[in-house]
Amino acid sequence: MKVAIFSESYLPYLNGVSVSIRILHEELTRRGHEVWIYAPHYRGYQDPYPTVRRLPSVYTPFEPDYPIALPFAPALWREFRTLGIDVVHTHTPFFTGIVGARWARRLRIPLVSTYHTLYEEYLHYVPRVVPRAPVRRLLRWHLRRYYEGANAVMTPSDIGAEVLRKYGVRKPITPIRNPVLPFPEVSKAEARARLGIPEDVWMLLYVGRMAPEKNVSVLLEAMPHIVRGCPNARLWLVGPGPALESLRAEAEARQLTAWVQFTGAVPRDEVSLYLLAADLFVFPSVTESQGLVLDEAQAAGLPCIVANGGGAPEAVDYGQTGLVVKPTPEAFVEAVLYLTRHEAEREALRQRAIRKRETLSVPAVVDRILQIYESARQTVGSPAAVSISK
CATH class of the missing domain: 3.40.50.2000 (Glycogen Phosphorylase B;)
Structure with missing residues (x-):
C-alpha cells in the first residue's frame, strides 16, 4: 500500500x-x-x-x-x-x-x-x-x-x-x-548513571512542551512544599517550548534552582533514559487530547500523577496506574508525598503501568x-x- x-x-x-x-x-x-x-x-x-x-x-x-x-x-x-x-x-x-x-x-x-x-x-x-x-x-x-x-x-x-x-x-x-516505542534494555541505575543523576535523589519528571497551556507553573509552586516533606525530591522538566525561558526565570525567582532542572530539547533516545531513571511522573496539563507521554511513562514503569482535565485522565486508570488530582499545587504536593511514603502501593502502580507495553x-x-x-x-x-x- x-x-x-x-x-x-x-x-x-x-x-x-x-x-x-x-x-x-x-x-x-x-x-x-x-x-x-x-x-x-x-x-x-x-x-x-x-x-x-x-x-x-x-x-x-x-x-x-x-x-x-x-x-x-x-x-x-x-x-x-x-x-x-x-x-x-x-x-x-x-x-x-x-x-x-x-x-x-x-x-x-x-x-x-x-x-x-x-x-x-x-x-x-x-x-x-x-x-x-x-x-x-x-x-x-x-x-x-x-x-x-x-x-x-x-x-x-x-x-x-x-x-x-x-x-x-x-x-x-x-x-x-x-x-509506545520499546524501551532500551537499561536499568534505572544505568539510566541515572548516563544522565548524571545521583542514586539517592527522589526524581520527579515532567516531559513535554514548555508552554502556557501545559500548566508547568503548578509544579514549580508545589516544589518547596514537596521538598519539605521529602528532602531528596528533585524535579526534572524535559522539553523545549515558547515558555522555557519564562519558566526558568520563575524558578529562579522562587529560588528553586537547587531543586529543579530544565533540560530544554533532548534527543528522543535520551527522553527514554529520563523515563527509565525517574521515580514518579507528574503531569499538570489539562489541555491534552491524549497525552502520549503518559502512555510512555507508564510503559517505562512510572506511576503517574495527572491533572483532572482534558484527555490526560483517560491515560491513567485511577488507582491502577496512577492518581488523578485537581490541577492545583496543593493537590500535586499531597499526591507526590503520599506515593513517596507508601512503597507497596507505588510498586503496585508501577507493575500495572508496565502492561501498557503490550496493549500499546x-x-x-x-x-x-x-x-x-x-x-x-x-x-x-x-x-x-x-x-x-x-
Missing part, C-alpha cells in the same frame, strides 16, 4: 503528533508499505528519508520555531499525481492537512484523518487584538466541515471524539491510542490503523464513514 501522510507537526519539531507519525512511518515501512510524508519546511534541516516532501513555509513571530506551510505547491502536486497513492492520512486540519484533503479529493483517494489536538485550548496563541468569540466559532465550523469530509476519522482518546461530536461531526469516530505496542496499534485504511478504501464514493470496534 502507498500511504501519504500530511501534518503540520513533524520532525525536527518534537511533540506527541510528530513522534506518533515517526512511529507509524517506520512501522509501515518495516511491513513493506511505501510512505510519503508532507510537512512544512524547516530552515537548515535535512530529512533522513527520501520520501519526505517539504511544502514552502513561512515563519511567524507568534511561534518562531513552528513554520506554517503555504497551501500552494504546484511542483509537489505534479509529482503527487504520479505516485499512485492508495490512502491519504492527515494529522492536522489546517494548512498542510487542507492540502492533503484537497489533493485526495481531486484524485478520489480515500481520506483518513486523525484529530490529535483540542484546538480550543490553544486560542491564547491568537493575537490579543483578534476577538476570541468569532475565532472560536470559525474554528468549530472549520473542524466540523473538515472532519465531515473525511472517509474515516480517528482520535487518540474518547475526549477527542466527544469534542468532535459536540462540534457536529456526525460520522463514526474511532478512538485509537497512539503506540507499535504492531498492535498499527494493525488497527491499517484496518481503518482498508475500510476507507472500500468507501470511496460513498457518504458513509467507517469505523472499527474499539
Whole structure:
C-alpha cells in the first residue's frame, strides 16, 4: 500500500503528533508499505528519508520555531499525481492537512484523518487584538466541515471524539491510542548513571512542551512544599517550548534552582533514559487530547500523577496506574508525598503501568490503523464513514 501522510507537526519539531507519525512511518515501512510524508519546511534541516516532501513555509513571530506551510505547491502536486497513492492520512486540519484533503479529493483517494489536538485550548496563541468569540466559532465550523469530509476519522482518546461530536461531526469516530516505542534494555541505575543523576535523589519528571497551556507553573509552586516533606525530591522538566525561558526565570525567582532542572530539547533516545531513571511522573496539563507521554511513562514503569482535565485522565486508570488530582499545587504536593511514603502501593502502580507495553505496542496499534485504511478504501464514493470496534 502507498500511504501519504500530511501534518503540520513533524520532525525536527518534537511533540506527541510528530513522534506518533515517526512511529507509524517506520512501522509501515518495516511491513513493506511505501510512505510519503508532507510537512512544512524547516530552515537548515535535512530529512533522513527520501520520501519526505517539504511544502514552502513561512515563519511567524507568534511561534518562531513552528513554520506554517503555504497551501500552494504546484511542483509537489505534479509529482503527487504520479505516485499512485492508495490512502491519504492527515494529522492536522489546517494548512498542510487542507492540502492533503484537497489533493485526495481531486484524485478520489480515500481520506483518513486523525484529530490529535483540542484546538480550543490553544486560542491564547491568537493575537490579543483578534476577538476570541468569532475565532472560536470559525474554528468549530472549520473542524466540523473538515472532519465531515473525511472517509474515516480517528482520535487518540474518547475526549477527542466527544469534542468532535459536540462540534457536529456526525460520522463514526474511532478512538485509537497512539503506540509506545520499546524501551532500551537499561536499568534505572544505568539510566541515572548516563544522565548524571545521583542514586539517592527522589526524581520527579515532567516531559513535554514548555508552554502556557501545559500548566508547568503548578509544579514549580508545589516544589518547596514537596521538598519539605521529602528532602531528596528533585524535579526534572524535559522539553523545549515558547515558555522555557519564562519558566526558568520563575524558578529562579522562587529560588528553586537547587531543586529543579530544565533540560530544554533532548534527543528522543535520551527522553527514554529520563523515563527509565525517574521515580514518579507528574503531569499538570489539562489541555491534552491524549497525552502520549503518559502512555510512555507508564510503559517505562512510572506511576503517574495527572491533572483532572482534558484527555490526560483517560491515560491513567485511577488507582491502577496512577492518581488523578485537581490541577492545583496543593493537590500535586499531597499526591507526590503520599506515593513517596507508601512503597507497596507505588510498586503496585508501577507493575500495572508496565502492561501498557503490550496493549500499546507499535504492531498492535498499527494493525488497527491499517484496518481503518482498508475500510476507507472500500468507501470511496460513498457518504458513509467507517469505523472499527474499539
